[in-house]
Amino acid sequence: MVLNNIEQLLEKYHNGETSLKEEQQLKNYFTQETVAPHLEMYKPMFTYFSLSQEEQFTKDVPLKTNKNNLYKWISVAAVAVLMIGFYFKTPQSSTEDLGTYDDPEMAYLEVKKSLEMISTQFNKGASSINYLAEVENTTSLIFKK
Amino acid sequence: MTQTEFLHIVMPFKDKVFRLAKRLLVSREEAEDATQEVLLKLWKNKKKMQEYKNVEAFSMTMTKNFCLDKLKSKQAQNLKLVHSNYQDNNTSLQKQLEFNDSVNWVAKIIEDLPEQQKLVIQLRDIEQYDFDEIAKMLDMNNTAVRVALSRARKTIREKLTKTHNYGVK
Numbered sequence: 457m458v459l460n461n462i463e464q465l466l467e468k469y470h471n472g473e474t475s476l477k478e479e480q481q482l483k484n485y486f487t488q489e490t491v492a493p494h495l496e497m498y499k500p501m502f503t504y505f506s507l508s509q510e511e512q513f514t515k516d517v518p519l520k521t522n523k524n525n526l527y528k529w530i531s532v533a534a535v536a537v538l539m540i541g542f543y544f545k546t547p548q549s550s551t552e553d554l555g556t557y558d559d560p561e562m563a564y565l566e567v568k569k570s571l572e573m574i575s576t577q578f579n580k581g582a583s584s585i586n587y588l589a590e591v592e593n594t595t596s597l598i599f600k601k
Numbered sequence: 602m603t604q605t606e607f608l609h610i611v612m613p614f615k616d617k618v619f620r621l622a623k624r625l626l627v628s629r630e631e632a633e634d635a636t637q638e639v640l641l642k643l644w645k646n647k648k649k650m651q652e653y654k655n656v657e658a659f660s661m662t663m664t665k666n667f668c669l670d671k672l673k674s675k676q677a678q679n680l681k682l683v684h685s686n687y688q689d690n691n692t693s694l695q696k697q698l699e700f701n702d703s704v705n706w707v708a709k710i711i712e713d714l715p716e717q718q719k720l721v722i723q724l725r726d727i728e729q730y731d732f733d734e735i736a737k738m739l740d741m742n743n744t745a746v747r748v749a750l751s752r753a754r755k756t757i758r759e760k761l762t763k764t765h766n767y768g769v770k
Contacts, residue, residue: 470751470754470758472748472751476731480729496765497764497766498758500704500707500761501707501757503707504708507704508620508727509620509728511619511623513619517636517637519604519641519644
């Protein structure tokens with residue numbers, strides 16, 4: 457009775473008409489110890505199917521997160537920016553634009569004015585050290601003796 | 602998506618991916634590489650993964666395509682893999698040597714099937730997907746899957762009967 461059923465199932469199986477449940481039934485039948493002699497040739501097939509079902513993937517998959525990479529590159533960039541910053545940090549450059557005169561007459565007058573200012577200021581400063589001459593006078597008095 | 606979440610999704614079917622790759626590429630190392638590649642691709646596109654309805658079916662399709670591409674490029678390079686010395690370690694678990702031999706026979710018979718039939722046998726008889734899922738994975742219609750499966754099973758039966766009766770008749 458059971459055998460009859462199995463044979464029918466086998467026929468259906470080979471026509472590709474069995475459901476998963478029926479296939480499981482076949483598998484169960486053929487993986488047991490004793491199988492009807494005339495069906496024995498199917499045994500290795502179903503055993504093979506069950507065996508292959510157990511094979512596993514054992515290799516590791518290196519999953520890298522992109523996030524870490526991003527942080528790494530940000531830190532590299534930050535260091536680079538810092539270094540460039542230090543390298544180019546020169547004392548206040550004197551290349552500031554002070555403006556210019558188009559008219560040479562004006563320029564001349566302006567220069568004259570500035571030079572005059574410098575000279576008056578200079579004279580003023582110089583006059584305040586005139587008294588140093590006193591030191592000269594006294595020392596010469598002393599050392600002449 | 603974090604790594605653990607990803608692994609949670611991928612873990613249940615990674616073995617299936619591997620077995621499918623192995624069915625097509627035959628050698629274990631190649632199959633491992635292919636699986637790794639497929640999983641890495643999934644990981645790279647993890648943002649899109651939520652959009653897929655069925656990640657498992659999608660990965661199986663991806664694996665199939667990847668392996669077929671690989672086989673194609675191998676043929677193009679005229680470097681055919683020679684698998685004659687290949688041995689399946691798995692079946693050596695079997696105690697009886699003779700029985701072990703006939704189980705190996707099945708592996709060899711399946712190896713000789715056309716690629717599509719190999720795929721169908723793998724997905725149906727080993728991984729036990731239903732026809733709709735297989736049809737979706739292989740981009741075929743339902744009847745075509747059944748026909749391919751029936752042909753594959755009949756070929757296996759025929760060859761098994763031959764080897765089984767060898768020396769008897």
